[in-house]
Amino acid sequence: MLYHLLYPLHTTYSFFNVFRYITFRTIYAIVTALVISFLIGEVVTEMLRRYQIGQQIRSDGPKSHMSKSGTPTMGGILILIAMVGSTLLWADLTNRYVWLVLTATVGFGAIGFMDDYLKCIRKNTKGLLPRYKFSLQILVALIIALGVYRSAAYSPILSVPFFKNIIPDLGALYIPFAILVIVGASNAVNLTDGLDGLVIGPITVTAVAYTIVAYVTGHRTFSEYLLIPYIEGAGELSVFCGAMIGASLGFLWYNAYPASIFMGDVGSLPLGGALGTVAVISKHELLLALVGGIFVMEALSVIFQVASFKSSGRRVFLMAPIHHHFELKGWKEPKIVVRFWILSIILALLSLSTLKLR
Template sequence: MLYNWLYPLHTEFSFLNVFRYLSFRIIYAAVTAFLIAFVLAPWLIRKLQELKLGQQVRDDGPKRHLAKSGTPTMGGLLILFAVVLSTLLWADLTNRYVWLVIIATIGFGAVGFVDDYLKFVKARSKGLTAAQKFASQILVALGISLFLYSLPSYTTKLSVPFFKNFSPDLGWLYVPFAILVIVGASNAVNLTDGLDGLAIGPVMIAAMAYTIVAYVTGNRIMSEYLLIPYIEGAGEIAVFTAAILGASLGFLWFNTYPASVFMGDVGSLPLGAALGTVAVISKHELLLLLVGGVFVIEAISVIFQVLSYKSRGKRIFLMAPIHHHFEMKGWEEPKVVVRLWIIAILLALLSLSTLKLR
C-alpha cells in the first residue's frame, strides 16, 4: 500500500525512491509486524481473559502442565492481524503472489478460528471433526494450487536440494503435491504447538530462511548465479515472510515460558499453511522438509505412535508428539524448547547451504 501510494511520487520527492528497494520494505515489514503484535498483545490477552477463552490441558500428560489450564488462547488472531496488515502496508499490492499468500493465511486462519471457537466458546471439546478440518484445508489448498497451475509462466518441475540437473516434472500431479505440501505444513506446525514458545520459534526461523529463498528466487541475477528457478515476482513474498518473522517475535515476548497466551489453531494452522504456500510459490517445496525439520519430526512421531499402537498395541514414545516424550523422561520444558530451537537453526542453515551446494 505504501509502495503503491508513495513510490510513484519519487520523481517529485527523491527520498521516496527508497520504496523501490525490496530490502528496505522487507526490514520495515518485519519491524512493523513486531510493533503491532507487541503493542496490541496486552490488550488482546485482557480481552481473551474477560471472555474466559482459556486453554484446556490434557490430564494424561506431564502433571506440571495442569497449571497452564485457563491460560488465554486464540492469540494467533494477533499474529494474523500483524502479518496481514504489515504485508498490506509494505508489499506491492499489484503482485498476485502477495494476494495468494494472504488468501492462504486468512483461509487457513478461518478454519483454525472456527475450530477454536467451537472448542472454547461453544464448549465442543474437540472442535471441528478431523474430516471437517481436513476437507476445509484441502479446499483452500486446492484453490491455491489450481491458481498456480493455471499460470502459463509457472513450472511444475521440482527443485531438488543438492541437485542442479535433477528436476522431475510432475505435470498435473503437481496440484495434489502442492496440496500435500500446504496442508501437511499446516498440520505439522499445529502438532508442534504444545509447549510455551515451541512452535513459534521454528516458525520464525523458517520464515527467515524463506525470506532469503524468496528474495533470491525473485532476483534474476541471483537465481541464475545459484542455478535455481527464477520466478518473476516471487521476491515480493519476502515482505510477507518478513512480516511473519516480526509478528512471531512480538508474540513470542508473551508466549515464552511461562506463557501468558497461546496461539491456538487460529495461529498454528495458518502459519504452517503460509510457509507451505511460500515454499510452493518459490519452487522450493522439498526444501521445506529441511527448513521445517522440527515440524516434520513432530508430525512423524505422532504418525509412528498411532501406527505402532494400532498395529502392535505398543507405543514407541512415552507420549506423542515427541516433545512430550522428552518431558516424560524428565526434561524441563524450557530445555526441550530451546534444544528444538537449536535443531531448527541448524537445519535452516543447512537448508540455505543448498542454494549453493548443488
C-alpha cells in the same frame, strides 16, 4: 499500500525511491509487524482473559501442564492481525503471489478460528470434526495450487535440494503435490504447538530462511548464479515473510515461558499453511522438509505412535508428539524448547547451504 502511496512520489522527491527495493520494505515489514504486536498484544490478551477463552489441558498429558489450564488461547489472532496488516502496508498489492499467500493465511486462519471457537467458547471438546477440518484445508490448498499452476510464468517442475540436474516435471500431478505440501505443513506446525514458545521459534527461523529463498528466487541474476528456478514476482514474498518474522517475534514476547497467551489453531494452522504456500510459489517445496525439520519430526512421531499402537498395541514414545516424550523423560520445558530452537537454526543453515551446494 504504503508502496502504492509513496513510491509514485519518487519522481518529485528522490527519497521515496527506496520503496522500490524489496529489501527496504522487508525490513520495515518486520518492524511494523513487531510494533503492531506490541501495541495490541496486551489488549488481545486481556480480551481473551475477560471472555474466559482459556486453554483446556489434556488429562492424560504431563502433570506439569495442569497449571496452564485457563491460560488465554486463540492468541493467533494477534499474529494474523500483525502479519496481514504489515503485508498490506508494505507489499506490492498488484503481485498475484502476495494475494495467494494472504488467501492461504486468512483461509487456514478461518479454519483454525472455527476449531478454537467450538473448543473454547462452545465448550465442544472435539472442536471441528477432523473430516470437516481436513476437507476445508484441502479446499483452501486446492485454490492456492490452482492459482499457482495456472500462472503464466509458472512451470510444474520440482527443485531437489543438493541436485541441480534432477528437476522432474510433475505436470498435472503438481496440483495434488502442492496440496500435500500446504496441508501437511499446516498440520505439522499445529502438532508442534505444545510447549511455551516451542513452535513460534522454529516458525521465525523458517520464515527467515524463506525470506532469503524467496528473494533470490525472484531475482534473475541471483537465481541464474545459484542455478535455481527464476520465478518472476516471487521476490515480493520476502515482504510477507518479513511480516511473519515480526509478528512471530512479537507473539513470542507474550508466549515465552511461562506463557501468558497461547496461539491456538487460529495461529498454528495459518502459519504452517502460509509457509507451505511460500515454499510452493518459490519452487522450494522439498526444502521445507529440511528447514522445517522440527515440524516434520513432530508429525512423524505422531504417525509412528499411532501406527505402532494400532498394529501391535505398543507405543514407540512415552507420549506423542515427541516433545511430550522428552518431558516424560524428565527434561524441563525450557530446555526442550531451547534445544528445539537450536536444532531449527542448524537445519535452516543447512537448508540455505543447498542453494549453493548443487
